[in-house]
Amino acid sequence: MKIVALWLATVALAVVTAGSCSVSHRSGDFACERTSQCAEGRVCSDGLCVLVNPPPPDAGGDGPPGDGCPATCSSCDGVTHTCNIDCLPGNDVCTRPITCPQGWNCTISCIDSNACRSGIDCRLAASCQLNCFADDSCRNVTCGAGDCSFECAGTDSCSGISCGTGACNVMCDAAGSCHDNAGVGIGVDCADSCSCNVQCTVGLGAACTGLTCPAGCIANMNDGCTARRAGCNTCP
Numbered sequence: 001m002k003i004v005a006l007w008l009a010t011v012a013l014a015v016v017t018a019g020s021c022s023v024s025h026r027s028g029d030f031a032c033e034r035t036s037q038c039a040e041g042r043v044c045s046d047g048l049c050v051l052v053n054p055p056p057p058d059a060g061g062d063g064p065p066g067d068g069c070p071a072t073c074s075s076c077d078g079v080t081h082t083c084n085i086d087c088l089p090g091n092d093v094c095t096r097p098i099t100c101p102q103g104w105n106c107t108i109s110c111i112d113s114n115a116c117r118s119g120i121d122c123r124l125a126a127s128c129q130l131n132c133f134a135d136d137s138c139r140n141v142t143c144g145a146g147d148c149s150f151e152c153a154g155t156d157s158c159s160g161i162s163c164g165t166g167a168c169n170v171m172c173d174a175a176g177s178c179h180d181n182a183g184v185g186i187g188v189d190c191a192d193s194c195s196c197n198v199q200c201t202v203g204l205g206a207a208c209t210g211l212t213c214p215a216g217c218i219a220n221m222n223d224g225c226t227a228r229r230a231g232c233n234t235c236p
Contacts, residue, residue: 069083070083070101070104072085072093072098072099072100072101073085073101073104073106074086074091076104080105081103081104081105081126082104082105082106082107083100083101083104083105083106083107084106084107084109085098085100085106085107085108085109086109086111087108087109087110087111087112087115087116087134087137088111088112089112091112094110094112094115094116095118096118097118097119097120097121098116098118098119098120098121099120099121100120100121100122100124100125100128101124101125102124102125103124103125103126104125104126105125105126105127105128105129106122106125106127106128106129107128107129107131108120108128108129108130108131109131109133110130110131110132110133110134110137110138110154110157111131111133111134112134113134113135113136113137114134114135114136114137115134115137116130116132116137116138116139116141117136117137117138117139117140118139118140119139119140119141119142120138120140120141120142121142122141122142122143122144122146122148122164123142123143123144123164124144125143125144125146126146127146127147127148127149127166128141128143128146128147128148128149129148129149129151130148130149130150130151130158131151131153132150132151132152132153132154132157132158132177133151133153133154133157134154134157135154135155135156135157136154136155136156136157137154137157137158138150138152138154138157138158138159138161139159139160139181140159140160140162141158141160141161141162142162142164143162143163143164143166143168144164144165144166145164145165145166146164146166147166147167147168147169148163148164148166148167148168148169149168149169149170150169150170150171151171151173152170152171152172152173152174152177152178152206153171153173153174153177154174154177155174155175155176155177156174156175156176156177156179156181157174157176157177158170158172158177158178158179158187158188159178159179159180159181159186159187160180160181160186160187161178161186161187161188161189161190162186162189163188163189163190163192163193163196164192164193165192165193165194166193166194166235167193167194167195167196167227167235168190168193168195168196168197168198169196169197169198170188170190170197170198170199170224171199171201172188172198172199172200172201172206172207172208172224173201173204173206174204174205174206175204175205175206176205176206176207177206177207177208178198178200178206178207178208178209178211178224179207179208179209179210180207180209180210186210186212187207187208187209187210187211188208188210188211188212188224188225189210189211189212190212190213190214190225191212191213191214191215192214193214194233194234194235194236195227195232195233195234195235196213196214196217196225196227196232197224197225197226197227198211198213198224198225199224200224208224211224211225213225214227214232216229216231216232217229217231217232
């Protein structure tokens with residue numbers, strides 16, 4: 001009987017010990033009292049080192065929508081948060097207003113005629129690259145704090161471009177490109193940008209009407225805006 005009692009006591013002790021091991025404890029690697037104790041990219045919050053900028057909830061891997069890409073993207077890379085939106089014939093996304101997902105780096109290629117005319121919203125994007133290759137493409141684009149770049153290679157492309165506070169670079173390389181199509185005074189407005197370069201290729205017939213540069217950062221109305229002058233590049 002003593003042997004049986006000893007065996008039962010041993011089993012009970014093992015059960016209690018195993019149960020105590022199942023309790024979740026804070027890892028010593030992430031416990032902290034101040035941010036200086038945390039690795040780069042983390043801050044001390046409620047006694048733990050947490051990421052400053054965790055990945056967006058819809059981040060995924062390479063591939064088309066359904067493989068982790070935001071629905072707007074034709075393809076994406078969830079690691080680098082890059083989103084490609086290819087406006088080819090048959091892509092219904094490009095017939096409606098387009099929004100670059102928050103925190104993503106978007107490359108929007110407007111290849112089909114009249115593509116990207118319903119508005120493009122890059123206000124919450126990390127960055128936006130607009131390839132306006134088709135005629136009459138890229139209307140009413142709004143950027144935010146992220147950098148925005150435009151390649152206006154289609155006839156009468158790029159109208160109503162409102163840059164944000166980030167860097168803005170616009171190449172007007174086609175006849176009638178960068179124009180105030182709506183008659184409201186906005187062809188390209190980068191007055192609030194920390195750095196703005198608008199190159200108007202007049203020899204190719206670029207319009208560049210309704211152009212607004214940051215104060216003191218305009219070369220002349222034929223050449224567009226330049227950030228090369230002193231005080232015209234204040235980007236961090």
